[in-house]
Amino acid sequence: MATRTRPSSKRCAVIGGSGFLGRHLLERLVDRGYTVNVFDIRQAYELPGVTFHRGDLCDRQALLVALKEVSIVFHCASPAPASDDRALFQRVNIDGTRTVIQACHEAGVQKLILTSSASVVFEGTDIKNGREDLPYAKKPIDYYTETKIQQEKLSSEINQIKEKGFLTVAIRPHGIFGPRDPQLVPILIDAARRGKMKFIIGDGSNLVDFTYVENVVHGHILAAEHLKADSPLCGQAYHITNDEPVRFWDFMSQILEGLGYSAPRYHLPYTLVYGIALLLWLIALVLRPLIRIKPTFSPMRVALAGTHHYYSCARAKKDMGYQPLVPLREAIVRTVESYPHLRKGA
Numbered sequence: 001m002a003t004r005t006r007p008s009s010k011r012c013a014v015i016g017g018s019g020f021l022g023r024h025l026l027e028r029l030v031d032r033g034y035t036v037n038v039f040d041i042r043q044a045y046e047l048p049g050v051t052f053h054r055g056d057l058c059d060r061q062a063l064l065v066a067l068k069e070v071s072i073v074f075h076c077a078s079p080a081p082a083s084d085d086r087a088l089f090q091r092v093n094i095d096g097t098r099t100v101i102q103a104c105h106e107a108g109v110q111k112l113i114l115t116s117s118a119s120v121v122f123e124g125t126d127i128k129n130g131r132e133d134l135p136y137a138k139k140p141i142d143y144y145t146e147t148k149i150q151q152e153k154l155s156s157e158i159n160q161i162k163e164k165g166f167l168t169v170a171i172r173p174h175g176i177f178g179p180r181d182p183q184l185v186p187i188l189i190d191a192a193r194r195g196k197m198k199f200i201i202g203d204g205s206n207l208v209d210f211t212y213v214e215n216v217v218h219g220h221i222l223a224a225e226h227l228k229a230d231s232p233l234c235g236q237a238y239h240i241t242n243d244e245p246v247r248f249w250d251f252m253s254q255i256l257e258g259l260g261y262s263a264p265r266y267h268l269p270y271t272l273v274y275g276i277a278l279l280l281w282l283i284a285l286v287l288r289p290l291i292r293i294k295p296t297f298s299p300m301r302v303a304l305a306g307t308h309h310y311y312s313c314a315r316a317k318k319d320m321g322y323q324p325l326v327p328l329r330e331a332i333v334r335t336v337e338s339y340p341h342l343r344k345g346a
Protein backbone atom coordinates (compact mmCIF):
# COMPACT_ATOMS: atom_id res chain seq x y z
CA MET A 1 0.00 0.00 0.00
CA ALA A 2 1.17 3.58 -0.75
CA THR A 3 2.55 5.70 2.13
CA ARG A 4 -0.16 8.01 3.43
CA THR A 5 -0.24 11.42 5.01
CA ARG A 6 -3.48 12.25 6.84
CA PRO A 7 -5.65 13.99 4.27
CA SER A 8 -7.32 17.31 4.97
CA SER A 9 -11.12 17.02 5.18
CA LYS A 10 -11.34 19.95 2.76
CA ARG A 11 -9.24 18.32 0.05
CA CYS A 12 -11.27 16.50 -2.54
CA ALA A 13 -11.13 15.09 -6.05
CA VAL A 14 -13.78 15.26 -8.75
CA ILE A 15 -13.51 12.38 -11.23
CA GLY A 16 -15.27 13.58 -14.38
CA GLY A 17 -14.62 17.22 -13.41
CA SER A 18 -14.37 18.39 -17.03
CA GLY A 19 -17.95 17.28 -17.65
CA PHE A 20 -21.22 19.16 -17.20
CA LEU A 21 -22.07 18.18 -13.62
CA GLY A 22 -18.44 17.76 -12.53
CA ARG A 23 -17.49 21.29 -13.48
CA HIS A 24 -20.49 22.86 -11.72
CA LEU A 25 -19.69 20.73 -8.69
CA LEU A 26 -16.08 21.78 -8.45
CA GLU A 27 -16.91 25.45 -8.96
CA ARG A 28 -19.19 25.28 -5.94
CA LEU A 29 -16.61 23.29 -3.95
CA VAL A 30 -13.98 25.95 -4.62
CA ASP A 31 -16.48 28.65 -3.47
CA ARG A 32 -16.93 26.68 -0.26
CA GLY A 33 -13.20 26.62 0.46
CA TYR A 34 -12.35 23.11 -0.72
CA THR A 35 -9.08 22.35 -2.49
CA VAL A 36 -9.97 20.41 -5.61
CA ASN A 37 -8.14 17.95 -7.85
CA VAL A 38 -9.85 17.15 -11.13
CA PHE A 39 -9.38 13.81 -12.80
CA ASP A 40 -10.78 13.48 -16.30
CA ILE A 41 -9.94 12.00 -19.64
CA ARG A 42 -9.90 15.51 -21.10
CA GLN A 43 -9.07 18.96 -19.77
CA ALA A 44 -11.78 21.38 -20.86
CA TYR A 45 -10.79 24.56 -18.96
CA GLU A 46 -8.49 26.04 -16.31
CA LEU A 47 -9.61 27.38 -12.97
CA PRO A 48 -7.63 28.98 -10.11
CA GLY A 49 -7.43 26.70 -7.08
CA VAL A 50 -8.03 23.56 -9.15
CA THR A 51 -5.35 21.05 -10.14
CA PHE A 52 -5.98 19.03 -13.27
CA HIS A 53 -4.94 15.41 -13.73
CA ARG A 54 -5.67 14.05 -17.15
CA GLY A 55 -6.16 10.27 -17.38
CA ASP A 56 -8.45 7.33 -17.79
CA LEU A 57 -10.17 6.25 -14.56
CA CYS A 58 -9.42 2.64 -15.48
CA ASP A 59 -5.75 3.47 -14.87
CA ARG A 60 -5.16 2.96 -11.14
CA GLN A 61 -1.67 4.45 -11.13
CA ALA A 62 -2.87 7.64 -12.79
CA LEU A 63 -5.74 7.87 -10.29
CA LEU A 64 -3.40 7.40 -7.32
CA VAL A 65 -1.52 10.58 -8.25
CA ALA A 66 -4.76 12.60 -8.30
CA LEU A 67 -6.03 11.07 -5.03
CA LYS A 68 -2.91 11.76 -2.99
CA GLU A 69 -3.88 13.35 0.35
CA VAL A 70 -7.47 13.60 -0.74
CA SER A 71 -10.21 12.92 1.79
CA ILE A 72 -13.38 13.03 -0.36
CA VAL A 73 -13.83 11.69 -3.89
CA PHE A 74 -16.78 12.59 -6.09
CA HIS A 75 -17.07 10.10 -8.95
CA CYS A 76 -19.22 11.64 -11.67
CA ALA A 77 -17.53 10.35 -14.82
CA SER A 78 -19.37 8.19 -17.32
CA PRO A 79 -19.50 7.78 -21.08
CA ALA A 80 -22.49 9.67 -22.51
CA PRO A 81 -25.69 7.57 -22.64
CA ALA A 82 -26.07 8.41 -26.35
CA SER A 83 -22.79 6.63 -27.17
CA ASP A 84 -24.71 3.33 -26.78
CA ASP A 85 -21.38 1.47 -26.65
CA ARG A 86 -21.81 -1.60 -24.44
CA ALA A 87 -18.10 -2.44 -24.15
CA LEU A 88 -17.23 1.15 -23.24
CA PHE A 89 -19.94 1.33 -20.52
CA GLN A 90 -18.75 -2.00 -19.11
CA ARG A 91 -15.11 -0.87 -19.07
CA VAL A 92 -15.64 2.60 -17.62
CA ASN A 93 -18.73 2.27 -15.40
CA ILE A 94 -18.11 -1.20 -13.97
CA ASP A 95 -14.40 -2.07 -14.25
CA GLY A 96 -13.45 1.59 -13.88
CA THR A 97 -15.57 2.07 -10.74
CA ARG A 98 -13.90 -1.01 -9.25
CA THR A 99 -10.54 0.63 -10.00
CA VAL A 100 -11.70 3.92 -8.46
CA ILE A 101 -12.68 2.06 -5.27
CA GLN A 102 -9.31 0.25 -5.11
CA ALA A 103 -7.43 3.50 -5.67
CA CYS A 104 -9.49 5.26 -2.98
CA HIS A 105 -8.67 2.50 -0.54
CA GLU A 106 -4.98 2.59 -1.39
CA ALA A 107 -4.76 6.37 -1.18
CA GLY A 108 -6.54 6.49 2.20
CA VAL A 109 -9.60 8.35 0.93
CA GLN A 110 -12.35 8.52 3.56
CA LYS A 111 -15.50 9.13 1.53
CA LEU A 112 -16.70 8.28 -1.96
CA ILE A 113 -19.74 10.09 -3.39
CA LEU A 114 -20.89 8.27 -6.49
CA THR A 115 -23.15 9.91 -9.05
CA SER A 116 -25.65 7.25 -9.96
CA SER A 117 -28.98 7.88 -11.72
CA ALA A 118 -32.66 7.60 -10.80
CA SER A 119 -33.04 5.64 -14.03
CA VAL A 120 -31.53 2.56 -12.30
CA VAL A 121 -35.12 1.62 -11.35
CA PHE A 122 -36.78 2.68 -14.62
CA GLU A 123 -37.95 -0.01 -17.04
CA GLY A 124 -39.84 2.19 -19.50
CA THR A 125 -43.14 2.10 -17.58
CA ASP A 126 -44.68 4.67 -15.21
CA ILE A 127 -42.96 5.52 -11.92
CA LYS A 128 -44.86 7.98 -9.72
CA ASN A 129 -43.13 9.42 -6.68
CA GLY A 130 -40.70 6.44 -6.71
CA ARG A 131 -38.72 5.87 -3.54
CA GLU A 132 -35.20 4.51 -3.26
CA ASP A 133 -36.40 1.09 -2.12
CA LEU A 134 -37.87 0.30 -5.56
CA PRO A 135 -35.99 -2.72 -6.96
CA TYR A 136 -33.34 -2.18 -9.61
CA ALA A 137 -34.70 -2.47 -13.14
CA LYS A 138 -34.73 -6.12 -14.25
CA LYS A 139 -34.87 -4.91 -17.84
CA PRO A 140 -32.92 -1.63 -17.88
CA ILE A 141 -33.79 0.66 -20.79
CA ASP A 142 -30.25 0.68 -22.23
CA TYR A 143 -26.64 -0.42 -21.67
CA TYR A 144 -25.87 2.85 -19.93
CA THR A 145 -28.50 2.15 -17.26
CA GLU A 146 -27.49 -1.51 -17.00
CA THR A 147 -23.96 -0.47 -16.04
CA LYS A 148 -25.12 2.37 -13.74
CA ILE A 149 -26.95 -0.34 -11.74
CA GLN A 150 -23.79 -2.45 -11.44
CA GLN A 151 -21.79 0.63 -10.53
CA GLU A 152 -24.17 1.57 -7.72
CA LYS A 153 -24.16 -1.99 -6.38
CA LEU A 154 -20.35 -1.99 -6.31
CA SER A 155 -20.15 1.22 -4.32
CA SER A 156 -22.83 0.13 -1.87
CA GLU A 157 -21.24 -3.32 -1.31
CA ILE A 158 -17.84 -1.84 -0.54
CA ASN A 159 -19.37 0.29 2.19
CA GLN A 160 -20.38 -2.90 4.05
CA ILE A 161 -16.72 -3.89 4.43
CA LYS A 162 -15.99 -1.85 7.51
CA GLU A 163 -12.26 -2.68 7.71
CA LYS A 164 -11.78 -0.99 4.35
CA GLY A 165 -12.33 2.14 6.45
CA PHE A 166 -14.05 4.32 3.93
CA LEU A 167 -17.65 5.28 3.43
CA THR A 168 -19.75 5.50 0.31
CA VAL A 169 -23.04 7.05 -0.72
CA ALA A 170 -24.77 7.19 -4.12
CA ILE A 171 -26.66 10.20 -5.45
CA ARG A 172 -29.41 9.51 -7.98
CA PRO A 173 -30.26 12.67 -9.92
CA HIS A 174 -32.78 12.73 -12.73
CA GLY A 175 -32.83 14.72 -15.97
CA ILE A 176 -30.09 17.19 -15.08
CA PHE A 177 -30.24 20.47 -16.98
CA GLY A 178 -28.65 23.90 -16.82
CA PRO A 179 -25.94 26.03 -18.43
CA ARG A 180 -23.29 24.10 -20.40
CA ASP A 181 -25.32 20.87 -20.52
CA PRO A 182 -24.22 19.11 -23.71
CA GLN A 183 -27.29 16.84 -23.85
CA LEU A 184 -30.81 17.99 -23.10
CA VAL A 185 -31.08 21.49 -24.60
CA PRO A 186 -28.67 20.92 -27.54
CA ILE A 187 -30.41 17.66 -28.55
CA LEU A 188 -33.82 19.27 -28.23
CA ILE A 189 -32.86 22.31 -30.32
CA ASP A 190 -31.14 20.15 -32.92
CA ALA A 191 -34.39 18.16 -33.26
CA ALA A 192 -36.41 21.41 -33.52
CA ARG A 193 -34.09 22.80 -36.20
CA ARG A 194 -34.59 19.62 -38.20
CA GLY A 195 -38.38 20.02 -37.93
CA LYS A 196 -38.77 17.03 -35.60
CA MET A 197 -40.39 18.77 -32.63
CA LYS A 198 -43.93 19.15 -33.98
CA PHE A 199 -45.43 16.16 -32.16
CA ILE A 200 -46.31 15.32 -28.59
CA ILE A 201 -45.86 11.63 -27.83
CA GLY A 202 -49.00 10.39 -26.04
CA ASP A 203 -51.56 12.70 -24.43
CA GLY A 204 -48.87 14.95 -22.97
CA SER A 205 -49.98 14.55 -19.35
CA ASN A 206 -46.97 12.51 -18.17
CA LEU A 207 -45.05 14.00 -15.25
CA VAL A 208 -41.26 13.87 -15.10
CA ASP A 209 -38.47 15.22 -12.89
CA PHE A 210 -36.03 17.65 -14.44
CA THR A 211 -33.36 18.74 -12.00
CA TYR A 212 -31.39 21.95 -12.16
CA VAL A 213 -27.67 21.27 -12.03
CA GLU A 214 -27.08 23.52 -8.99
CA ASN A 215 -29.58 21.47 -7.01
CA VAL A 216 -27.77 18.28 -8.00
CA VAL A 217 -24.49 19.87 -6.87
CA HIS A 218 -26.10 20.88 -3.58
CA GLY A 219 -27.22 17.26 -3.02
CA HIS A 220 -23.69 15.97 -3.64
CA ILE A 221 -22.08 18.42 -1.21
CA LEU A 222 -24.68 17.77 1.50
CA ALA A 223 -24.07 14.04 1.06
CA ALA A 224 -20.31 14.48 1.46
CA GLU A 225 -20.75 16.64 4.54
CA HIS A 226 -23.32 14.33 6.21
CA LEU A 227 -21.56 11.05 5.40
CA LYS A 228 -20.06 9.84 8.69
CA ALA A 229 -19.43 6.39 10.18
CA ASP A 230 -22.61 6.50 12.30
CA SER A 231 -24.86 8.27 9.78
CA PRO A 232 -27.77 6.65 7.91
CA LEU A 233 -26.16 7.67 4.61
CA CYS A 234 -23.54 4.90 4.60
CA GLY A 235 -23.97 2.66 1.56
CA GLN A 236 -27.36 4.21 0.70
CA ALA A 237 -28.73 5.81 -2.46
CA TYR A 238 -30.54 9.17 -2.51
CA HIS A 239 -32.83 10.68 -5.13
CA ILE A 240 -31.98 14.31 -5.79
CA THR A 241 -34.57 16.15 -7.85
CA ASN A 242 -36.13 19.60 -8.12
CA ASP A 243 -39.07 18.12 -6.19
CA GLU A 244 -41.41 19.73 -8.73
CA PRO A 245 -42.53 17.06 -11.21
CA VAL A 246 -43.55 18.76 -14.46
CA ARG A 247 -45.35 17.59 -17.60
CA PHE A 248 -42.54 16.40 -19.91
CA TRP A 249 -44.00 18.28 -22.87
CA ASP A 250 -44.63 21.50 -20.90
CA PHE A 251 -40.98 21.51 -19.87
CA MET A 252 -39.80 20.92 -23.45
CA SER A 253 -42.20 23.59 -24.72
CA GLN A 254 -40.91 26.16 -22.23
CA ILE A 255 -37.33 25.59 -23.37
CA LEU A 256 -38.31 25.64 -27.05
CA GLU A 257 -40.42 28.79 -26.79
CA GLY A 258 -37.82 30.46 -24.56
CA LEU A 259 -35.33 30.03 -27.40
CA GLY A 260 -37.78 31.21 -30.06
CA TYR A 261 -39.02 27.86 -31.47
CA SER A 262 -42.62 26.67 -31.68
CA ALA A 263 -43.86 24.21 -29.09
CA PRO A 264 -45.06 20.79 -30.36
CA ARG A 265 -48.83 20.73 -30.91
CA TYR A 266 -49.98 17.52 -32.62
CA HIS A 267 -50.42 14.31 -30.67
CA LEU A 268 -49.21 10.88 -31.75
CA PRO A 269 -50.09 7.62 -29.94
CA TYR A 270 -47.31 6.46 -27.65
CA THR A 271 -47.37 2.81 -28.82
CA LEU A 272 -47.14 3.86 -32.48
CA VAL A 273 -44.08 6.08 -31.89
CA TYR A 274 -42.47 3.50 -29.63
CA GLY A 275 -43.01 0.77 -32.28
CA ILE A 276 -41.46 2.94 -35.02
CA ALA A 277 -38.52 3.85 -32.75
CA LEU A 278 -37.92 0.18 -31.98
CA LEU A 279 -38.02 -0.72 -35.67
CA LEU A 280 -35.56 2.06 -36.58
CA TRP A 281 -33.29 0.99 -33.73
CA LEU A 282 -33.28 -2.61 -35.01
CA ILE A 283 -32.55 -1.44 -38.56
CA ALA A 284 -29.68 0.71 -37.23
CA LEU A 285 -28.34 -2.29 -35.31
CA VAL A 286 -28.38 -4.53 -38.40
CA LEU A 287 -26.72 -1.85 -40.54
CA ARG A 288 -24.13 -0.96 -37.90
CA PRO A 289 -21.24 -2.87 -39.55
CA LEU A 290 -21.86 -0.87 -42.76
CA ILE A 291 -23.13 2.52 -41.64
CA ARG A 292 -23.70 4.19 -38.26
CA ILE A 293 -27.20 5.69 -38.00
CA LYS A 294 -28.43 7.41 -34.82
CA PRO A 295 -32.20 8.01 -34.88
CA THR A 296 -33.23 11.10 -32.82
CA PHE A 297 -36.17 9.21 -31.36
CA SER A 298 -34.51 6.13 -29.85
CA PRO A 299 -36.80 3.71 -27.94
CA MET A 300 -35.15 4.98 -24.74
CA ARG A 301 -35.96 8.63 -25.51
CA VAL A 302 -39.53 7.76 -26.51
CA ALA A 303 -40.01 5.89 -23.22
CA LEU A 304 -38.61 8.86 -21.30
CA ALA A 305 -40.82 11.27 -23.24
CA GLY A 306 -44.06 9.31 -22.98
CA THR A 307 -44.24 7.91 -19.43
CA HIS A 308 -44.45 9.25 -15.90
CA HIS A 309 -41.14 9.06 -14.08
CA TYR A 310 -40.73 11.18 -11.02
CA TYR A 311 -39.13 10.36 -7.72
CA SER A 312 -39.52 11.19 -4.07
CA CYS A 313 -36.58 12.93 -2.42
CA ALA A 314 -38.05 12.56 1.08
CA ARG A 315 -35.08 10.42 2.14
CA ALA A 316 -32.57 13.12 1.19
CA LYS A 317 -34.67 15.73 3.01
CA LYS A 318 -34.80 13.62 6.15
CA ASP A 319 -31.19 12.35 6.30
CA MET A 320 -29.27 15.35 4.97
CA GLY A 321 -31.68 18.28 5.12
CA TYR A 322 -31.89 18.53 1.32
CA GLN A 323 -34.14 21.19 -0.23
CA PRO A 324 -33.73 22.33 -3.82
CA LEU A 325 -32.06 25.75 -3.93
CA VAL A 326 -33.31 26.89 -7.34
CA PRO A 327 -37.01 26.46 -8.23
CA LEU A 328 -37.92 25.09 -11.65
CA ARG A 329 -39.25 28.35 -13.12
CA GLU A 330 -36.05 30.22 -12.24
CA ALA A 331 -33.93 27.27 -13.41
CA ILE A 332 -35.57 27.32 -16.85
CA VAL A 333 -35.03 31.08 -17.21
CA ARG A 334 -31.33 30.75 -16.28
CA THR A 335 -30.90 27.81 -18.66
CA VAL A 336 -32.57 29.51 -21.62
CA GLU A 337 -30.46 32.66 -21.08
CA SER A 338 -27.29 30.58 -21.07
CA TYR A 339 -27.77 29.32 -24.66
CA PRO A 340 -27.86 32.50 -26.81
CA HIS A 341 -26.11 30.60 -29.64
CA LEU A 342 -29.01 28.10 -29.82
CA ARG A 343 -31.66 30.80 -30.19
CA LYS A 344 -33.72 30.62 -33.39
CA GLY A 345 -31.94 32.60 -36.09
CA ALA A 346 -28.65 32.87 -34.15
Ligand SMILES: NC(=O)C1=CN([C@@H]2O[C@H](COP(=O)(O)OP(=O)(O)OC[C@H]3O[C@@H](n4cnc5c(N)ncnc54)[C@H](OP(=O)(O)O)[C@@H]3O)[C@@H](O)[C@H]2O)C=CC1
Nearest residue numbers: 016018019020021040041056057076077078117173175176
Ligand atom coordinates in the same frame (compact mmCIF):
# COMPACT_ATOMS: atom_id res chain seq x y z
N1 LIG B 1 -26.97 14.33 -17.42
C1 LIG B 1 -27.99 13.75 -16.79
O1 LIG B 1 -29.17 14.05 -17.03
C2 LIG B 1 -27.71 12.71 -15.76
C3 LIG B 1 -26.42 12.30 -15.47
N2 LIG B 1 -26.20 11.37 -14.48
C4 LIG B 1 -24.84 10.97 -14.13
O2 LIG B 1 -24.13 12.13 -13.75
C5 LIG B 1 -22.74 11.99 -14.05
C6 LIG B 1 -22.26 13.21 -14.81
O3 LIG B 1 -23.01 13.33 -16.00
P1 LIG B 1 -22.75 14.54 -17.01
O4 LIG B 1 -22.04 15.63 -16.32
O5 LIG B 1 -24.04 14.78 -17.68
O6 LIG B 1 -21.78 13.83 -18.06
P2 LIG B 1 -20.57 14.46 -18.93
O7 LIG B 1 -20.40 13.56 -20.10
O8 LIG B 1 -20.78 15.90 -19.18
O9 LIG B 1 -19.32 14.32 -17.94
C7 LIG B 1 -18.65 13.12 -17.72
C8 LIG B 1 -17.16 13.37 -17.79
O10 LIG B 1 -16.47 12.14 -17.53
C9 LIG B 1 -15.45 12.00 -18.52
N3 LIG B 1 -15.08 10.61 -18.71
C10 LIG B 1 -15.70 9.67 -19.47
N4 LIG B 1 -15.01 8.52 -19.43
C11 LIG B 1 -13.93 8.72 -18.65
C12 LIG B 1 -12.83 7.92 -18.26
N5 LIG B 1 -12.70 6.66 -18.69
N6 LIG B 1 -11.90 8.44 -17.44
C13 LIG B 1 -11.99 9.72 -17.02
N7 LIG B 1 -13.00 10.55 -17.38
C14 LIG B 1 -13.97 10.06 -18.18
C15 LIG B 1 -16.10 12.58 -19.75
O11 LIG B 1 -15.17 12.82 -20.80
P3 LIG B 1 -15.71 12.72 -22.33
O12 LIG B 1 -16.71 13.83 -22.48
O13 LIG B 1 -14.48 12.88 -23.14
O14 LIG B 1 -16.36 11.36 -22.45
C16 LIG B 1 -16.71 13.85 -19.18
O15 LIG B 1 -15.76 14.88 -19.07
C17 LIG B 1 -22.61 10.68 -14.81
O16 LIG B 1 -22.21 9.68 -13.90
C18 LIG B 1 -24.02 10.37 -15.28
O17 LIG B 1 -24.23 8.99 -15.37
C19 LIG B 1 -27.23 10.85 -13.75
C20 LIG B 1 -28.51 11.24 -14.00
C21 LIG B 1 -28.86 12.18 -15.02
Ligand SMILES: CC(C)CCC[C@@H](C)[C@H]1CC[C@H]2C3=C(CC[C@]12C)[C@@]1(C)CCC(=O)C[C@@H]1CC3
Nearest residue numbers: 081117119175183184187188191296301304305
Ligand atom coordinates in the same frame (compact mmCIF):
# COMPACT_ATOMS: atom_id res chain seq x y z
C1 LIG C 1 -35.97 14.54 -29.01
C2 LIG C 1 -36.85 14.73 -27.80
C3 LIG C 1 -38.00 13.77 -27.76
C4 LIG C 1 -36.16 14.61 -26.49
C5 LIG C 1 -35.09 15.67 -26.26
C6 LIG C 1 -34.67 15.69 -24.82
C7 LIG C 1 -33.85 14.46 -24.40
C8 LIG C 1 -32.49 14.55 -25.07
C9 LIG C 1 -33.75 14.40 -22.88
C10 LIG C 1 -35.14 14.23 -22.23
C11 LIG C 1 -34.95 13.38 -20.99
C12 LIG C 1 -33.45 13.35 -20.82
C13 LIG C 1 -32.82 12.34 -19.91
C14 LIG C 1 -31.50 11.93 -20.13
C15 LIG C 1 -30.74 12.44 -21.32
C16 LIG C 1 -31.42 13.55 -22.12
C17 LIG C 1 -32.91 13.28 -22.24
C18 LIG C 1 -33.17 11.95 -22.93
C19 LIG C 1 -30.86 10.87 -19.30
C20 LIG C 1 -30.95 9.57 -20.10
C21 LIG C 1 -29.39 11.18 -19.00
C22 LIG C 1 -28.72 10.12 -18.17
C23 LIG C 1 -29.54 9.58 -17.06
O1 LIG C 1 -28.98 9.04 -16.13
C24 LIG C 1 -31.00 9.59 -17.13
C25 LIG C 1 -31.54 10.76 -17.92
C26 LIG C 1 -33.05 10.69 -18.04
C27 LIG C 1 -33.61 11.89 -18.74
